[in-house]
Amino acid sequence: MIISETVRVAAEPPVVYGAFADLDRWVRILPDVLDVEVFYFDGYNQEFSMTVERPGGPETVRGVRYHRPFRELELVQTTPPPGLSRMCGTWRFSDDGGSTVVTATREFILAGDRHAALGEEGFAAVLRTALRTNLALFRKALETDGTH
Amino acid sequence: MTSTVTAAGPGLEHSCTEVVVINRHKDDVYRALHDVREWPRHLPHVLEIDVRYDDGRYQEFFMTVDSADSRLRVRSVRGCRADLIEFFQPEPPVFLRHHAGSWRFRALPDGACEVVATHAWTLAPAEAAASFPDTPAATTAQRVRALLAEHSRLALTTWRRVLEASAAR
Numbered sequence: 001m002i003i004s005e006t007v008r009v010a011a012e013p014p015v016v017y018g019a020f021a022d023l024d025r026w027v028r029i030l031p032d033v034l035d036v037e038v039f040y041f042d043g044y045n046q047e048f049s050m051t052v053e054r055p056g057g058p059e060t061v062r063g064v065r066y067h068r069p070f071r072e073l074e075l076v077q078t079t080p081p082p083g084l085s086r087m088c089g090t091w092r093f094s095d096d097g098g099s100t101v102v103t104a105t106r107e108f109i110l111a112g113d114r115h116a117a118l119g120e121e122g123f124a125a126v127l128r129t130a131l132r133t134n135l136a137l138f139r140k141a142l143e144t145d146g147t148h
Numbered sequence: 149m150t151s152t153v154t155a156a157g158p159g160l161e162h163s164c165t166e167v168v169v170i171n172r173h174k175d176d177v178y179r180a181l182h183d184v185r186e187w188p189r190h191l192p193h194v195l196e197i198d199v200r201y202d203d204g205r206y207q208e209f210f211m212t213v214d215s216a217d218s219r220l221r222v223r224s225v226r227g228c229r230a231d232l233i234e235f236f237q238p239e240p241p242v243f244l245r246h247h248a249g250s251w252r253f254r255a256l257p258d259g260a261c262e263v264v265a266t267h268a269w270t271l272a273p274a275e276a277a278a279s280f281p282d283t284p285a286a287t288t289a290q291r292v293r294a295l296l297a298e299h300s301r302l303a304l305t306t307w308r309r310v311l312e313a314s315a316a317r
Contacts, residue, residue: 040236042236042246043159045236047225064225076205076227
């Protein structure tokens, strides 16, 4: 299933793209991100791991991102979160009169019975909420509190 | 086959490009290079493929290859799109800091397929100088370029031989 969420940020695309591209900033901007480690980055291909706080305890995903300044970041989690066999997506950045429209898209496939109670639609709703929250936190960091 | 040097990608200092025409339909060529599990059946120097992730679009695998003096196990991450397979080695050979590249596939009017292989890399200066010291004939950078270009040429010519032979059967 594919979902997407959009936010408008009052900053130009290079600034907004830069915040999403730099994984060190994720730890400062998103309170549930406990740790990030970048294993490889050549300016385009990036391999990393990210540990996030979840109700059942910390979860670590491993993934790859492709950097296309200042228009797109593409993501695949080669070690997806528990209960998923696929998690990938993009952040797309478009200029809108000096502001930036960020569209985050995610494609996922459930695996096993970890999310059986939620089902695909229920999981999509949870993921949409998480995406909206994260986009709003990035907007806040970029527009107001300077944590980026 | 032609060999050219291209501008390096962002963040990568060096690159080379090799081009080969394979007398097979583009879809057959793409499928063969995409289906990494089948490589040991086609390529004698590929001893084993250990796939860690493969959703068709993205792949991560270890490849064990028989080289001149040892067995090498390398990890590769690939992004596969229509007519394009991009790859990088998260843990490149010791003399490289980064190693990435792509294969582009183009159908030719006569039904053959042109494959353009690009490799891009950044040297690990000290390790590269130790492994490939300057000689009167070539600098460290030139020696590494020659090595990677030769590997790329060998891979492409091997695929051409394998795919054209299987079509002739």
